[in-house]
Amino acid sequence: MSKKGFTLVELMIVVVILGILVAVAVPIFGAVTKNAKVKSCRSNMRVIKGNMETFAMTGNNGDQIELVTGTDMVITTESSFLALFDGGVLPKCPSATAAEEASGCYSATIKVASAQTTYEVKCLTAAGSASQENHNG
Template identity: 30%
Template sequence: MRNSSHRFLWAKGSFAPITNRGDSTFGECKTLIRSSTSWFPMIKSRLSARGRRGFTLVELLVVVLILAILMAVALPLYVSSVNDASRKTCRANMQSIANAAQAWKVKTRAADFSALATSLDPLVDDLGTIPTAPNGGIYSIVVTGSFAPEGGGTAITVPTGGLAVKSGATDPGECGAFIPGAMTK
């Protein structure tokens, strides 16, 4: 076991035993420690004074510039993905309505879909609730003739004995119409 009166101190690149007996090694090391740590308060005061100043104008402008670039890239992507999700929701709703109309026709043994042209209420049993378009529009079923989509575009002709589901969408190309077995915009 070591003598408890010996302590080790880093001095001049090596560990040197220091004793409390008053020998010259202890005094030299004390002086060395005092002289080598005298620069700590000066650095500490500089760092704390610098820390209290805050950000410079250039640093703030760089941060604002980076945020502006990120927004210029991210905002159009976000708007595009929201519109795409709305369009896909509308298409899925129209597909569900068309499937429910087909099921209604089989259950009721109806000759055509003319009873659904005025109201979608007979489809509540299959749908649960009548969906509404993402923009708040109302879906309707067209059973004869042709019609132009709400937002404009080319006329859509309903096949004989078939049906078309259209949305009350006001944005051109947002939802359009859906004919089972045909792709429309």
């Protein structure tokens, strides 16, 4: 009489191997997700900076632009700047919490000093606090 099936030892070995694979894969997946969010945030900042340059070239340079994003709307003093974005809304930071999104994710400033214009975009979220794009033109 022969019995077919797995022994308890074989099942335990499989469970241990799966546990090791999960312990290795989860941190790697978390790091990949975080890196993707940071790259998306930097891409958003490049888009904002490019639109700042366009805004300045249309004769609006010298203005300080403060951008505040909310859940459903963008508040700014320059509606002509927001018109440069798809739908007239700034891109949202993928790392922002709900509170950060409500208080604003990005800070954008155009400064003009004699013959030099400086464009600066900063991500104000905790996850992207070190993210910054500068350009002197």
